[in-house]
Amino acid sequence: xxxxxxxxxGREHALAWKLRASPLLTRLTVAPGNAGIAxxxxxxxxxxxxxxxxxxxxxxxxxxxxxxxPEAPLVAGLVDDLAAAGIKAFGPSKEAARLEGSKxxxxxxxxxxxxxxxxxxxxxxxxxxxxxxxxxxxxIVVKADGLAAGKGVVVATSVDEALLAVxxxxxxxxxxxxxxxVIEEMLVGEEVSFFALADGETVLAFxxxxxxxxxxDGDAGPNTGGMGAYSPAPIMTEAxxxxxxxxIITPSIACLARRGTPFSGILFAGLMITExxxxxxxxxxxxxxxxxxxxLPRLEGDLLALMLAAAEGRLAGExxxxxxxxxxxxVMATRGYPGSYGKGSEIGGLVAAAAVPDTMxxxxxxxxxGARVLASGGRVLAVTxxxxxxxxxxxxxxxxVDAIDWPDGFCRRDIGWRALG
Numbered sequence: 001x002x003x004x005x006x007x008x009x010g011r012e013h014a015l016a017w018k019l020r021a022s023p024l025l026t027r028l029t030v031a032p033g034n035a036g037i038a039x040x041x042x043x044x045x046x047x048x049x050x051x052x053x054x055x056x057x058x059x060x061x062x063x064x065x066x067x068x069x070p071e072a073p074l075v076a077g078l079v080d081d082l083a084a085a086g087i088k089a090f091g092p093s094k095e096a097a098r099l100e101g102s103k104x105x106x107x108x109x110x111x112x113x114x115x116x117x118x119x120x121x122x123x124x125x126x127x128x129x130x131x132x133x134x135x136x137x138x139x140i141v142v143k144a145d146g147l148a149a150g151k152g153v154v155v156a157t158s159v160d161e162a163l164l165a166v167x168x169x170x171x172x173x174x175x176x177x178x179x180x181x182v183i184e185e186m187l188v189g190e191e192v193s194f195f196a197l198a199d200g201e202t203v204l205a206f207x208x209x210x211x212x213x214x215x216x217d218g219d220a221g222p223n224t225g226g227m228g229a230y231s232p233a234p235i236m237t238e239a240x241x242x243x244x245x246x247x248i249i250t251p252s253i254a255c256l257a258r259r260g261t262p263f264s265g266i267l268f269a270g271l272m273i274t275e276x277x278x279x280x281x282x283x284x285x286x287x288x289x290x291x292x293x294x295x296l297p298r299l300e301g302d303l304l305a306l307m308l309a310a311a312e313g314r315l316a317g318e319x320x321x322x323x324x325x326x327x328x329x330x331v332m333a334t335r336g337y338p339g340s341y342g343k344g345s346e347i348g349g350l351v352a353a354a355a356v357p358d359t360m361x362x363x364x365x366x367x368x369x370g371a372r373v374l375a376s377g378g379r380v381l382a383v384t385x386x387x388x389x390x391x392x393x394x395x396x397x398x399x400x401v402d403a404i405d406w407p408d409g410f411c412r413r414d415i416g417w418r419a420l421g
Contacts, residue, residue, distance in 0.1 A: 195287070
């Protein structure tokens with residue numbers, strides 16, 4: 001079958017790499033893709049926000065199945081429009097994608113479904129939000145309600161910092177995403193990314209990971225989109241997996257089904273494992289980045305077959321099995337990220353890095369310039385190693401990192417520290 005994968009990041013490179021292994025696949029096209037993806041799949045310069053253009057491409061090129069990588073097209077209803085055109089797709093409907101598109105929506109669902117989460121208030125005016133903050137004190141978390149490209153969350157250590165975050169939201173710093181704010185207690189514990197595959201009713205656990213959000217070693221510096229990750233998360237024992245499924249994932253999926261807006265696709269739960277047990281921080285409605293780069297190398301079996309089963313409502317009886325090996329990925333970013341950074345620097349040593357045993361180099365922000373590969377974004381590469389232990393996976397990942405010749409790039413040298421500790 002001909003599969004169209006939407007996206008251009010390291011997540012999509014990992015998805016493309018795993019989809020290519022499926023015996024069901026005859027052709028893979030990625031829109032728009034990147035330099036690494038172009039080496040293993042066809043690419044297409046589609047304007048993904050133009051749903052009509054995506055539909056026309058599918059019809060013209062005989063696309064049988066669409067896999068939507070990023071959150072924005074899902075929240076915008078691309079899957080709904082594809083379905084209306086008779087084109088099968090992997091991902092939730094626009095209504096179900098509100099789990100990521102609106103933090104207030106998710107909080108209300110938690111209340112309805114009895115899902116443990118942080119105590120919160122939601123506000124559409126700055127005065128009410130400010131009163132709530134002053135009454136609760138700090139530390140406290142301020143979140144723009146909508147999609148804000150990962151920049152709409154402030155963990156405030158003082159009341160003044162929280163008030164400034166509220167002011168930024170209501171002054172238009174995040175556009176429409178900040179028209180409403182959610183203010184939460186700050187949860188204390190160990191943070192985990194947990195994934196589940198759903199077809200509207202049936203839900204399968206789909207692995208766990210822990211990522212590193214801060215830019216520099218020792219969890220210092222500004223928050224980023226993720227500077228590395230490893231899988232599985234050691235804190236996610238079999239018993240904790242079962243609790244997360246029973247207390248958080250399954251009730252959420254059941255609640256959406258009762259509402260008449262069933263969730264189909266991959267559900268990514270950001271969790272805090274507290275002394276009282278797991279609590280939901282937030283939901284995302286797509287694979288994570290860089291978590292995908294450590295989850296999928298551990299997946300045994302056919303990813304495309306599982307995605308089709310989810311899209312067609314027949315996950316019952318299916319299984320998702322993962323290797324006992326660990327995987328660890330190191331993100332290489334352009335110097336200056338997550339602040340301002342240059343573009344166009346050349347990346348060398350990629351062939352040597354790929355030759356390191358049990359490693360993969362996934363591209364995110366890259367473009368091809370003839371035979372050269374140039375950096376075109378902030379997070380540029382995700383270098384993944386596999387091993388029997390996190391330590392072994394870390395050793396291989398950094399061996400591949402060290403083979404890459406990119407003076408304008410940087411990475412953390414302590415990915416995996418929590419698991420190793």
